[in-house]
Every structure is written in C-alpha cells, then in structure tokens.
Amino acid sequence: MISIVIGEKYYNKDPQSSDLGRNIVSTAVELLDELGFEQFTFKKLAERINSTEASIYRYFDNKLKLLVYLTTWYWAWIEYLIDFKTYHILDSEEKLKVVLKIVCHVDESRGSIDLDGLNLGALRRVVDTESDKTYLTKQVDEINSEGLFTGYKSLCHKIAVIVSDMNPEYKYPHALISTMLEASHQQAFFAQHLPSLTEVSKGDERSIDSQVYDFLLQSVIKLIK
Amino acid sequence: MISIVIGEKYYNKDPQSSDLGRNIVSTAVELLDELGFEQFTFKKLAERINSTEASIYRYFDNKLKLLVYLTTWYWAWIEYLIDFKTYHILDSEEKLKVVLKIVCHVDESRGSIDLDGLNLGALRRVVDTESDKTYLTKQVDEINSEGLFTGYKSLCHKIAVIVSDMNPEYKYPHALISTMLEASHQQAFFAQHLPSLTEVSKGDERSIDSQVYDFLLQSVIKLIK
DNA sequence: CTTCGTTGATAGTATTACTTTCAATTTAAA
C-alpha cells in the first residue's frame, strides 16, 4: 500500500489528516471534472459533501491552491510510476519508451482506478484540461517562489536526464520534455474537441492515448538522435 | 494601409464600427496585459475608458468572447504576415523558415508597434499567456460549433500544408504544427517565469524569441525529413 | 422636424470569494 505525500506549503491544514480533508480532495476532483475550474466553487463543493465553505477554507486558501495541490499530487504519482517501472531498466532508450507510455497512459487498466480514494480517471481529465491554469496567471511568480511547482519541475528534469543520457550533445532536453509533456495533454484534448488541429483521431481503431504515444515517441527519438 | 476584419459572429456589434468600439478593443488589450484574464473585468475596462459596463456588453457578450475576438485578430494578423512574406518564395523549406520566424517574432522591430490602434506588443503578451483559456473551458464545444476557432485552425492548416509539401509521407503535420505553435508561447513563458523547464534563457546573449525560433526550427526540420 | 440609433446613468439581481463569530462536539493531555 503506497501513498503520495504532499508537503505542507500546499495547504493550511493537511487534507490527508482527516476524513473531511480527504473528502474535500476526492470530491473536488470529481466536481472539477464535472464543472471545470471556472464554474467550480467552494460553496458547491461544500454542499456536495454536506459541509460548509468556511470548513474548506480551513484546508485550502482558494481554489487555485487546491488545483495546484491536485496537479502536484498527479505529477508525484506519475513520477512514482516512472521510478517503479524503470528502476530495473538499464538502456536509456528503453527507459524513455516506458516513461512516455506512463505519461500517455498507454497500457493503463480501464475503469476508474482509485488510489488514496482519488478517482484517477477524473484526476487525469482535470490535469489535462486545467493544469495549465496553475501557472497561466499573474500569480505565477508568487506561487513559484513558494516552491509550489517543484513537482512538475522535478518530473521534467527526471525525464530530461534520460534524454541527456541518450545524447549528451542534444541542446534542449528540458525544452523538449516540457513541450512533450504539454503536448501529451493538448493532443488528447484536441482529438476530443478540436479535431482539425491534429491527426490523432477518435475514429481511429487505436486509442487516442496510444496515438499520442506514437506521435510523441517518434518525435522524441528522432530529435534526440 | 491594411486592416484586419473579423466576422460578425464574434461580437454583438462591430467594435470597428465606432470610436467606442475601437476604444474598447484597444484598451482591453492593455488592461488584459496589465491585470491578466482573471482580474480583468468589464467594470474596470469601462472605468478606464470613461464609459459604462452596459455599453461594453452591447459589443461583447462577456470577457471570454472578447478574448476569443482578440486572439482571432492576432492569428489573422499572423496569417496575413505569412501570406505577405512568403508569397514569392517557392522552396517549401525556405517558406517554413520564414513562417517560424513570424510566429516567433524574430526580426521584429522593437517598441510597441500599432496596427488598427492596437498595441501589438501587449496583444502578443496577452496571446502568449491567455489564449489557451479560450478553449480550455467547458464551453469549448459550444464556441467551436459557432465557428469561433476557425482563425487558429486555418493558420495551423496553412502551415501544415507546407509541411506536407516538404514531405508528403510525414504522418502528423497538424499535430506537429499545433504542438509547435503552443510551444512558441510556452517556451517564451517558461523562460520568463519557470526557467528550469527550458534551456531558453533570459541570460543568453540571444533574445528569447530567437532562441525559441532556433529550438522550433531545428525540431521541425529534423522531424519532417 | 421627427425619428432612430447610440451612449450614459442608474439601479437591481444572483453569485462569488471570501472573513468573522460563536456554539457544539470530539480528541488529547494532565
């Protein structure tokens, strides 16, 4: 039994320390998935869990911070999966393939898996659609100076190291990986909502996830070599 | 003297048809640049131009639609520049280079250029930071079905055609170009606010814009061949 | 001279994003 632990700078009171806290987090994921970040409010969340706005504010300053907490949890989980599934792999290229599969959710068992009581399918959709909003705000520098983006940075760096390992001459390992991580969301989103922006297609016999994987793997490998 | 014309589905009343309308649009760009989309309101805009909320609502349904209008204007302008600067070029690779230069704002004369009374520097920053919010919302499908994303789609397609021209075998022209267009914002943003996510650096002797251009050009060319 | 269209001014509503206070209850410590 594993558990993702998130540092205290993300919240006022550790949501993992109480039933109410865990309930706030897991219900927030589902409500964000249903309503989207803009329509999501602490009031609605409070109603859903039969609690009050004031109680939720005791855990999180505001909904942006809650979103930052959730995305950090998500990236920490991805990083855990990477460590777990690649620690025995020696070949860098093989390692990179596994990493991209994890990032693109290829080979993932269907249905809504739960970990720490979180609906991972919903969390993934929330991250796909909303995670960019954690930094596309005038508060970026403030949030960043509090160290709240270290989860994403750490993941990006971990993968960039594999890239540098494959080709120490390659000039843009971090730029490449941040671009690819973003593309993994975007291409899946475009396939669903703006299909003319991508060849990745809902109608294809292969899943969207494996098409995105195909696109990213092919791109990354070719660029590094 | 040229002028970018935006279709009527984007507004209730054509902002180009009156002083007030033009003032709304040009001041909106500056206010969005200053405050960011979340803090920007029609009330604040009305105060800045000594008008009223009600008057602004006569032009635009809400601030999302205004943002969609502005990004559409921006992409239309980029597309105009592409047509203008590449129509005499026969070689596809040469064409693509020019296109990427335009997209990355390389060779652009410094200072805040004005076109149609718009502060293009501010508009560009707004597009870099806020444009993703036009589609990362639960209203995507609705907005898309009204045809309001055709500007971006058309630009993406225009560049994808050049890619297909260079290599008809390449499988992902649209996916590649949408990824690169997004990366052109992101990498510039990361260099400014989250520098550990990219090798593009403020401290470099070359401008951020030309570093991003270098990264994108090198990537795109290598992937197509 | 009249009518239409545009804008400004004012007011009003429901919702959001919080903060504050207080009482009830549960938990943990002495």
Place this chain on the structure above:
DNA sequence: TTTAAATTGAAAGTAATACTATCAACGAAG
C-alpha cells in the same frame, strides 16, 4: 476523569463580479 485544545458546523456579513433592465439625452439621417 476533568480540563483544555482543536475541529467542525451554522449563520451572518462584505465587497466584488457578471450580468440585465430601464430611461433619458444626444446626434445624425430622412
């Protein structure tokens, strides 16, 4: 076992947001 501390719920309040509606003043066009 009592006592104090921490947690939550309940209720109320505030300033701002995202609108909508009404009406009067004004200028331009017929």
